[in-house]
Every structure is written in C-alpha cells, then in structure tokens.
Amino acid sequence: MTTLPIRDYRRPFLLCHPHLETIYPSLLRRVPPPPYRRERIDTPDDDFLDLDWLQTGHEKLVIISHGLEGDSSRAYVTGMARACNSSGWDVLAWNFRGCGGEINRRPRLTHNGATGDLDTVIRHAIASGHYRQVALVGFSMGGNLSLVYLGREAQMVPQEVVGTITFSVPCDLAGASQRLAAPGNAIYMRRFLRLMGHKVHLQARRYPQEFPTDGYENLRTFADFDNRYTAPLHGFRNAEDYWAQCSSHSYLDRVRIPTWIINARNDPFLSPACFPASDNPNVTLLVPRHGGHCGFSSFDHEGAYWSEVTTVRLLDHLGTS
Template structure:
C-alpha cells in the first residue's frame, strides 16, 4: 500500500462551530476551560531518545505510539507541538488517536528543551529548527521510516514542518506535511501577541516558555539569563535572547530566515495548510497574501472561524478530520 507522491484533490466539509464555543477566542481557550479527556486508542507507547547531529550533545525524548492493528506500507506520522507544549498536549493526543486508529505509527516529539527533552538539552527550540526534525527522522529505527514520514505540526510546530518541507523539496524522507494554525510570519505574530487584547495569551504562553528556557541543563551566559528574566513579551525575548543566541543580528533577521512564508514556494510534497481567519494569536493576513494557486503541492484549508488550534466542531475537532481525510487521499488502495 504505497503512499502517493501526488498532491491530492481534497474536499472537506465546512467548519461549523460547536456551541457554546463561538468566536476565535472561545475556540482557542476551549480546551483550557473544558479540560477534555484525551482519547485512548489501542496502542503500545514507549520512550525513545534521539540524538541531534549539531554537536551540542542534545537529545530529544519522544513517545512512539504503535497501533494494535498497524497497516503495512504507511509512512510514520511525526508530530511537532507549539509554544510551551509537549508530547502530551491535547491537540497532539487527539490527532494521534485518530491516526493510530487508522493504523499509523505515531512519534510525538518533545522539541529541543521542551517537556521530557529538557533534561537532555543545552539549547532550546524555536519556530525554525527544522534541522531538529530532520535529525529526529534520521535517528529513528529504519523500520519506522522505511516508507518515509508525514510531518504534522501545530502552531509553532506547524511553521517548522512547512519550513522543513520547503527546504527539502522533492525526494527527501518527508513525504507529506500538515500544519495547523502556523505562524508563517513570525514577526507579525509576535507583534500581534504584544497587543493589549492579547495580554492574557502572551502571559499564558510566555511564563512557562521562559521557565523551561532557563531550567537545569540549559547552557546560557549570565547575560542571556538576565535577558530572559527581563523580557516582558515575545518581541523583547526574540530581540534580546532568540536572535543573539542563534547567531542573528536582529529579531527581524531571525524572522526572515525562519518564517515559513519564505519557504512554502519550495514545497514539493503534498502539504495541507490549515488556518482560521479569526485566529486571535496568528494573523491571517500572511496567508491571504500568498497566491496558493501558484503552489500546486499545497492545499489551503482556510476557515472563517475556528480560532487558534481550536476548530471545535459539531462533529468533533475539524482539523483532526481534515488531516485524516488528507492522509486517506494520499493512500494508494
């Protein structure tokens, strides 16, 4: 059952919000308020530790979910989380459950310095660390990656998988990607988070992000540790920490090099791109500015409502259904 390397024609049902979660903000905070219990598919889960190849000695801790009824010929599904997320973020577990039920092996990454990976990392993830995903795929057992990998990213992780696909082009280990609410213009997203109306979002995301950045094991100069402490928002953090720590002259230089909007033209594998126009965190304008018709490998799946990694619909989570249908359309039966 080989995986098709052609961009599919995909028809998705329109998104219809589930009451009472109306509007971008309620859609975005629904999981935090309702605290839903993640689905538990029939699977065996185990811990893998994957070395990174950049000479730092950093290692990623990941969870491998092996379905009770695997289907031969399918690629591995590799998941990347968002800011302050981990392998156990609800969106990771909900999407993994659907794919496991369909026979996919799933690897849920803890990005560099996040969650269980924190104890084995001197450095930290950012939206453009696509090389970490390449290293993770290369370090996995070949039996898992024999049919390639589908990279699925949420929020920050969505930017990373789109950048990875654009850099790879055709013929690499990634055979398809799906992104959910990716900040494809990192600078504009950072500026949007600094708005007064987004004060709560910024606080909820920044506080744990800063805590894991300076957690035991992190290799930081005293000056950078002080800059982490002083940063009042992500704009200040990127200017005083992210850019200098990663060798960029300015935050803008970091944004220009790592934003997926600068890389999507290079995508040569099927790519599902999900975004909501009322996302309160990630502005939709960068998506609207791209001529997706000129990018035949990409499938834009844009909704009027849905919020940020929300899409809580009347029949479940819409982006989970969209990813499921996308992968089904690529399978050669």
C-alpha cells in the same frame, strides 16, 4: 493539487468567540493518554530529543510536531495521535528540545528554524526500517517548522516523506508576533513568557552568561524575548532577522510534496500574511471561517475534532495517491 471535498468546519454554538475557540480545547478538552512508548535519541550536537511512539505494526507513520511550549501530552497532539493510529498509521509525537519534561543539555532553545531536529527525528524513524510512507502533521510553531523544513531544506527531505498537514500556522512570524503583542492577546503573551521563562531560569543554572535572568519580568513581547535569547543563541542578528529567516511563507514555492495549510480566518494569533497565496501546485491553503488557534472543537459523541477528521481524510488521500 486536486481540491478535495473537505467538510466545512462549523463551530459549536457555545464557542461563539475566537478566544473561546482557542482557550476551551487548550484547557478543558480531555483525551485519554495514548499508550506511548518513550525513546530518547541523541542529536548531532550532543543534545537529546524525547520521542513518544504509538506503534501498532503499520507500515505508514505520522510524525506530529507540537506548538510553542507544547509537548506530546497536549490534547491536540493526543487527539490527533489517536485519530491517525485508528486510521492505519503508526504515530511518532516528538518533543522539541526542553519540552519532554527535562531541560536539554546544550545552551539552546527550541525555535522556528530548528529544521535539523525535525530532520534527525524523520531519519531516525525511517532508519528503523518499518515505514514506507511518512506524513508530517504540525500545529502552530510545529506547522511552521515543518513547512520551513520542506521548503528551505527541500533537497534533504527523504523520499519516504509523502505529505504534510498543518494547522494554525504562523507563516509570517513578524506579523504573528505583532498580533500577540496587542492588548487583546495579553493573556496568551503572558502565558508564553511565563513558560519560556521557566526554561530560561533552568538553563541559567548551567549557562548563566547565555541565559541572563536579570529583568526577565520586564519582558512583554516576543520581540523582547527573541532579541534577548532566541537570536543571539542561534546565530541570528536580532528578532527581525530570526523572523525573516524562519517564516515559512518565504519557502512555500520550493515545497515538492503535497502540503496543506489550514488556518482559521478568526485565529487571534495570525496576521494577514499568515494566509499565503502560493502558485505552487503542491501547496493548498484552506481557510475555515472559524476554529480559533489550534481549536476546531467538536462536541459530537465520537469526540474527534474537525482537525482530526480532516487529517484522516487527507492521509487517506496520500495513502492511495
């Protein structure tokens, strides 16, 4: 793949620590809500997905996949949606199961291997007949899911999908889980467990056997959670089996379309294996020195973050290649 002259990321002076780079945009960035149009679609297993559209009549579509316990209203999604739409692309920001404001019907959770859901969304968008080109943009878990889909399910990817841009990707789920279990990352781990626990308790009202809640407060890590819920609910032997089957670094050699993985060197969530070297000419790894996790903040007067400016540049390249 031709290397593009992407502008280096320079973090704002005040955000001088990886945790500040990660937490500031998550808690304090304000982006005007896009005028989404919500659509609910059914899945093949009788569940549903909530899709938020930003349509202005373009023939090209960006599908945005959010991170773990995120949704289409998060600032990193809405900022990206506005930037892409202003650059000539319609946008579809989809919500993973249970993430659109209403708990899903089936006894399932969103997880890193749910490529069938992403495929359902992509094919639904293409079936509308409006789009000749589709690009995928993914953050964190949404980035990993997109890469797993492109590699593991390479045979099923529609020809309209022309490229993928991902940020802050835990390509190595085992290593990322270990990083988040470290004492220095306890603030993130507690938040994830609290948010995931809320959904577990909602599901337990209908499926008490599949979602036991006794002792939930004793869970401390992703290993605890995935061994108790994710693995048995979705056909994995245990957490390690889930991580091994759903880590995108195992599938990068099969990716057939232009793909970028953009991971900050100082991302507090990522292990060394989350910066994969690939011989696949379709896959490019960009490693800015700074950026945190889903950060890449900017204080410029236009308000666009480096991740958004970079994505628009890469989309322009896809649109003319």
